[in-house]
Amino acid sequence: MTALRKPHQVKITGIPGSPGIAIGPTYLFTKNRITVEPRRIKESKVPAEIKRFKDALDKTRQAIKGTRARAVEQTGDIVARIFDSHLLILDDVMLREETLARIKKEKICADALVDDFMQRMYRSLKAQKGEFFSQRADDVLDVARRIIYNLQGLADEYLTDLKKAVVVIAPELSPSDIIHLDRRYVLGIATNLGGATSHTAILTRSLGVPAVTGLKNITDLVCENQEIIINGNSGKVVLHPTDEVLNEYKNKRKRAKAFRTRLRKLRGLPTETTDGRRVHLAANIELPVETKSVIEQGGEGVGLFRTEYLYLTRGSLPSEEDQLKEYLKITEALNPKSVVIRTFDLGGDKVMPGMEFPKESNPFLGWRAIRVSLDMTDMLRAQFSAILRASTKKNVHILLPLISQLEEVKRARKILNEVMVELSSRGIPYDENIKLGIMIEVPAAALIADELARECDFFSIGTNDLVQYTLAVDRGNETIADLYSAYHPAVLKLIRLTVEAGHKANIPVAICGEMAGDPLAALLLVGLELDQLSMSPVVLPEIKKIIRSIDQKTAREIADKALTFHTSKDVEKYLLRTMKKLFADLPVWFN
Numbered sequence: 001m002t003a004l005r006k007p008h009q010v011k012i013t014g015i016p017g018s019p020g021i022a023i024g025p026t027y028l029f030t031k032n033r034i035t036v037e038p039r040r041i042k043e044s045k046v047p048a049e050i051k052r053f054k055d056a057l058d059k060t061r062q063a064i065k066g067t068r069a070r071a072v073e074q075t076g077d078i079v080a081r082i083f084d085s086h087l088l089i090l091d092d093v094m095l096r097e098e099t100l101a102r103i104k105k106e107k108i109c110a111d112a113l114v115d116d117f118m119q120r121m122y123r124s125l126k127a128q129k130g131e132f133f134s135q136r137a138d139d140v141l142d143v144a145r146r147i148i149y150n151l152q153g154l155a156d157e158y159l160t161d162l163k164k165a166v167v168v169i170a171p172e173l174s175p176s177d178i179i180h181l182d183r184r185y186v187l188g189i190a191t192n193l194g195g196a197t198s199h200t201a202i203l204t205r206s207l208g209v210p211a212v213t214g215l216k217n218i219t220d221l222v223c224e225n226q227e228i229i230i231n232g233n234s235g236k237v238v239l240h241p242t243d244e245v246l247n248e249y250k251n252k253r254k255r256a257k258a259f260r261t262r263l264r265k266l267r268g269l270p271t272e273t274t275d276g277r278r279v280h281l282a283a284n285i286e287l288p289v290e291t292k293s294v295i296e297q298g299g300e301g302v303g304l305f306r307t308e309y310l311y312l313t314r315g316s317l318p319s320e321e322d323q324l325k326e327y328l329k330i331t332e333a334l335n336p337k338s339v340v341i342r343t344f345d346l347g348g349d350k351v352m353p354g355m356e357f358p359k360e361s362n363p364f365l366g367w368r369a370i371r372v373s374l375d376m377t378d379m380l381r382a383q384f385s386a387i388l389r390a391s392t393k394k395n396v397h398i399l400l401p402l403i404s405q406l407e408e409v410k411r412a413r414k415i416l417n418e419v420m421v422e423l424s425s426r427g428i429p430y431d432e433n434i435k436l437g438i439m440i441e442v443p444a445a446a447l448i449a450d451e452l453a454r455e456c457d458f459f460s461i462g463t464n465d466l467v468q469y470t471l472a473v474d475r476g477n478e479t480i481a482d483l484y485s486a487y488h489p490a491v492l493k494l495i496r497l498t499v500e501a502g503h504k505a506n507i508p509v510a511i512c513g514e515m516a517g518d519p520l521a522a523l524l525l526v527g528l529e530l531d532q533l534s535m536s537p538v539v540l541p542e543i544k545k546i547i548r549s550i551d552q553k554t555a556r557e558i559a560d561k562a563l564t565f566h567t568s569k570d571v572e573k574y575l576l577r578t579m580k581k582l583f584a585d586l587p588v589w590f591n
């Protein structure tokens with residue numbers, strides 16, 4: 001008799017979705033494809049078809065509300081907003097009206113009409129640039145699947161009947177799939193599709209389930225019940241691991257767990273270097289519901305509230321009163337911590353279908369951000385007025401995006417002053433000393449930072465755009481993604497220039513691009529003397545840990561040395577070497 005040979009170990013790499021290491025047997029979750037035939041219906045059956053369609057919408061609404069309640073219970077309000085957007089898609093007037101009209105006129109079954117409508121909506125969202133629209137497009141498919149399941153009387157297939165702890169392998173998982181999975185038995189998740197900021201990644205992070213996405217064909221590589229390791233920090237996946245690799249990862253998992261427990265203890269401690277230089281550690285948020293997570297993660301304020309999401313999620317311009325309500329939710333919950341509210345950064349990739357924006361061949365170099373606000377002064381006045389009215393507790397700052405000309409700051413300041421005068425004349429209170437800051441996210445602004453510093457109260461460096469405009473590399477284009485690096489010497493020089501100009505004029509300088517939350521960049525940024533780092537709430541504890549482990553002199557030396565290299569790769573390699581040397585016991589970030 002021949003002994004069964006163990007298959008060879010295989011290592012593959014995807015995109016880190018949610019941190020943590022999972023080791024266990026695989027569970028393949030591939031759903032049945034739904035088939036939709038454009039069936040003709042008789043005239044006499046039209047009323048019954050209309051009823052079938054309306055019933056399916058009602059059932060789907062109930063189901064989404066159920067999933068939403070489950071999401072609130074498991075993860076809090078933050079992820080529930082994903083299901084709020086599902087309800088908005090479901091209750092889209094066009095979906096209802098168009099389908100009803102077509103059932104009556106074309107006499108085609110509702111399944112095919114819903115499918116057709118949703119596919120068109122999906123394609124139009126996918127055609128837009130940016131992760132935001134890509135996520136919305138995936139949501140559309142999730143809702144479409146639920147409506148069609150209900151029309152066809154099928155039960156939704158969810159991962160609720162797991163009997164033992166497994167690592168789930170799937171082509172992709174929708175937000176509803178994730179919320180319905182039985183967490184007691186899900187050790188980790190690995191999917192073919194998805195990116196770092198997809199809803200799958202956001203949800204798995206909130207649930208604390210390690211995940212790797214974007215593995216392309218993992219479902220073809222594994223069978224049921226095989227041993228697998230997934231590392232949600234590095235995106236690495238090992239199939240059929242050898243005993244040696246298995247032990248190595250078990251050790252790593254133990255260390256990572258202990259590390260996270262230690263980080264929790266830092267929450268109440270100040271963010272300062274070992275020799276006492278304070279760094280203000282703040283969070284970036286897109287919607288007021290995220291305020292809770294800022295507090296949970298120990299954020300010392302909000303360094304960037306991207307108000308355009310109020311516009312984008314509702315699909316129309318929020319009124320002054322609507323804005324005031326949303327701003328107060330954040331400023332009151334965080335008081336006395338500070339909140340930086342950025343005026344609408346619309347245009348570029350942040351355009352909703354249906355919004356009246358001119359067709360431009362280069363939208364990122366076109367009518368966007370402050371340029372839109374200064375042309376639509378009624379919109380800007382209403383926004384300034386709402387922000388000012390939310391500032392009575394004196395913890396609000398205003399931030400202007402994409403400044404490239406001195407006149408833009410002067411014009412915005414003039415309008416702000418006029419709005420203040422008007423509020424005073426109506427006896428409405430506000431913070432008369434409210435700070436007005438500007439984003440430094442184009443090289444021109446960094447190069448004239450000394451002049452700009454005289455016209456504003458603080459700088460916030462937006463490296464996401466600064467990298468794109470300095471290197472002429474589209475931040476959303478995968479083809480040239482390897483050229484997009486915040487470690488490029490040109491970017492580092494512009495950051496240093498901005499900090500020096502700001503400090504010479506006695507104004508604080510923050511950084512609120514993704515770079516601020518990159519553990520590898522933390523020492524460099526502290527060394528460059530940034531006063532505030534603002535990042536996604538989940539990374540706050542790690543960055544605090546790094547800052548609290550170094551003295552300012554060493555950080556400065558690291559920054560000086562980093563600026564001597566000539567390529568992004570060399571800077572990155574140097575920082576990685578330095579981090580590994582300084583944090584020998586904390587390898588969880590880097591392998």
Ligand code: PEP
Pocket residue numbers: 304306345441461462463464465466512513514
């Ligand atoms: C940036 O450009 O770095 C930034 C923070 O703004 P956004 O990512 O919203 O463009």
Ligand code: MG
Pocket residue numbers: 401441462464465
């Ligand atoms: Mg920007």
